[in-house]
Amino acid sequence: MAIGSKELRPTELDTFENERLADELKKAKEELFNLRFQSATGQLESHGRLRAVKRDIARIYTVLRERELGIRATPAPVETATKAKKTTKKADKPAESTEAETAEEK
Numbered sequence: 079m080a081i082g083s084k085e086l087r088p089t090e091l092d093t094f095e096n097e098r099l100a101d102e103l104k105k106a107k108e109e110l111f112n113l114r115f116q117s118a119t120g121q122l123e124s125h126g127r128l129r130a131v132k133r134d135i136a137r138i139y140t141v142l143r144e145r146e147l148g149i150r151a152t153p154a155p156v157e158t159a160t161k162a163k164k165t166t167k168k169a170d171k172p173a174e175s176t177e178a179e180t181a182e183e184k
Contacts, residue, residue, distance in 0.1 A: 088137060096152065103142075113128050
């Protein structure tokens with residue numbers, strides 16, 4: 079892989095949802111701003127980091143645009159079936175008690 083963050087590899091960007099990509103883009107832009115500020119004041123230690131952050135931003139923009147055009151697939155949402163099952167079980171218990179109450183009333 080070229081210079082850049084280990085977290086933001088193109089294969090890993092495919093697994094991120096659009097909201098997370100937007101968050102990563104915001105973080106990268108903030109980091110780029112801070113790096114430019116350090117460069118202007120002469121405090122920047124790693125000049126290669128500027129280039130890496132710019133590339134990360136470009137990668138994120140590319141993935142977002144490809145998804146917009148339909149070239150790259152958007153990942154499926156994470157399943158919350160286990161949580162849904164737990165809530166349905168809780169909902170079933172009160173329903174059973176109401177059935178028992180209606181049988182007692184008759």
